[in-house]
Amino acid sequence: MITVEPDALQRRTIRVLLCAQVFSGAGLAAGITVGALLAQDMLGSTGWAGIPSALFTLGSAVAALAVGKLSQRHGRRPGLAVGYAAGAFGSVGIVAAAVVHSVPLLFVALLIYGSGTATNLQARYAGADLARPDHRARAISTVLVATTLGAVAGPNLVGVLGTFAEDVGIPRLAGPFLLAAVAYGAAAVVIAILLRPDPLVVAAQLSADSPNHDDPDPTDRRRWPPTLIGGTMVMVITQLVMVAVMTMTPVHMQGHPHALSAAGLVISIHVASMYLPAPLSGALVDRFGPAAVGVLAAVVLAASGVIAALAAPNSVAVLSIALALLGFGWSLGLVAGTTTITDNTPVGARAATQGAVDLFIALAGAIGGLLSGVVVATVGYEWLALGGSLTAAVIVPVLVLTARVSAPAGTPHRRSRR
Template identity: 60%
Template sequence: MTTTALAPHPAQRRVLTVLVTAQVLSGAGLAAGVTVGALLAQDMLGGAGWAGLPSALFTIGSAAAAALIGRTSQRLGRRTGLAAGYAAGALGAVGVVAAATLGSVVLLFASLFVYGAGTATNLQARYAGADLATPPQHRGRALSTVMVATTLGAVVGPNLVTQLGDLARAMGIPVLAGPFLLAAAAYASAGLVLWLLLRPDPLTTARAEAALPQPTAATTPGSAAIAANTRMLVLGAAVMVLSQLVMVAIMNMTPVHMTGHGHSVGAAGLVIAVHVAAMFLPSPLSGFLVDRLGRLPVAAASGVTLLAAGLLAALAPPHSVGLLALALALLGLGWSFGIVSGTAIVTDAVPLATRAKTQGTVDVAIAVAGAGGGLASGLVVAAGSYAVLSLTGGVLALAVLPAIVWTARPGIASHS
């Protein structure tokens, strides 16, 4: 391999700068709604059994949006797909505010569904960070750079719950709808940044350059290589699906668990802020480990870390904000390990010609898993307890280990 082939792509720095800017903005929209979504549903619908519904709705919406964003990006590039996704997320946030103000449950359901587009877009932006990453062994660090940028907005958002509630009250809007005002502005701003500044488009540029004549003749993958790539694709998707399912289920019910034991909404917002920071802030570490140690060891670490999070959340005394925050921090770290390693595995396994569409399909599965986790979380807590939910989630996360063994059995892929 020549030195030129190893050099960073000249447009990669600009692409990452624009993506990072958009992610900082969108992070506030991602986290603000998460903090109060379950409480808003509980308030409008009555009973903790319905508290998991908002998460289920906007993750179902996220699934639909993931497919549309992937297909749009495949045809028109990342710039158009991501900007449209954030615009839809902003529209959904406005709808949630209107629904809360009018007391309309039907509008709330529809708006939460559309609001999920923001979550899907925030997550799919990581793929754009890896499109021009060279050499391929640096993909983990490139995509993690995009993910870590979400941290600032994601941490600030939940900690503004009280102030946003005061603003909403002054505007004659229900207090719990206040954070969705921030979400609308955040998503709209992120979409505008991408639409105006994401040039050159990373995906279309990568495809155009891949179509140029190469110094050496390209070889057609054999059946064994295709089978290996397929197994790795399935594994990467499974790692991310499990990580999302466990993370959403436990995270979703933590504010309800805390407020049910006398904690304020502000205290719950603090714990969620710690959790979201732990999801995105360690991303550079996750990316470094994925590139240095390999995809599979970090994927295995995600299952073990999520188990530790579930055990601590189940055993933590309800009055201990510190232990709950630590449990949610481990939950975020386990998710980071799973998403970064899984994304790298999928990107390695899929050719440029179908990359965006396949990535969108994988994110549909991730979103559906999140929807299932969000919906089931409220029902499990209503029928059992928060401890039962946390223990179940932690044990379920270990399913990633036999999946890794199954994939590696015939021979570990070159990037493992």
């Protein structure tokens, strides 16, 4: 029986998620900043530097599906808590792999570490469970923006954490993963203790929906409506482009050469641009709709790739601008796509469908991370960035096509669900 007023419970849920996201932001920043450099150091090849991003993104794909199913069955609290705990465990494994210089252990630990990344993104859905339909995008973006504090602080602590790691007998590049272990562990504790009542369980109890055969079945992607597929594709393409360019930027900078702290600065600006403008992304989606903002995401991402390709290798300022636009484009695409998924999915299938969507997003990121190192080693960073621009442009025809296919059936079913 629900004894708490839904709007008051929504505000409490957002506060708890904000706290957890601050911690988890610091956890995910470790892999972004030094993952490729650690692999380059242990494997001795730039061509394999994209492996960490590919592995922890692949791990996040599996975790996204698992967290979604666990959340569907038992609620957001156990799903998110278990996901963050797995991320902490993977972080410890990465540190251990660096200490004993074990590449197989590093690969396994990176897969597990990806659970934290998946859970950090899954939390955005929890913020929308009890939100009013006309405020869903802003609720999603509020949860995302909380990641900024930890995610920006993490890369800027690379030097300090590296020194600390060396002082205690741990390889310098493994230092940030010590922070990740503590940060993800803290996020798991916050969710496990404070996310009560569970927002998804409450939303299911409040829902007045009756079974509807037109609703998407999370186990049968062939029955997803075009609008749902379009929203998924926006996020898939956005993730592919963002991960590919972001992963190889620190490697590109170190090769020209820049200090590790300079790469950390550029990545912190990038990560800040992923999460800090989220409220603006949410307001734009609520005002103009997900499709229009999806097109804007394509434009911003394409501009980012062109600027990165034309930037002088020794220009930290221009690379920072390019990576800032890359982050903002990702924010626009993620909020637009997430809102589309939530609007077009019933409570009874919501978490499982969201997990399936995030599976595809994570797989796209894994492909981007894996191919990025090969592309840079073969033709250079500039061609990787230009390829990202062309790929981002595909979002526009995808949205046009899904809009045309949906048109005969009328407007997409945007239901007033709790």
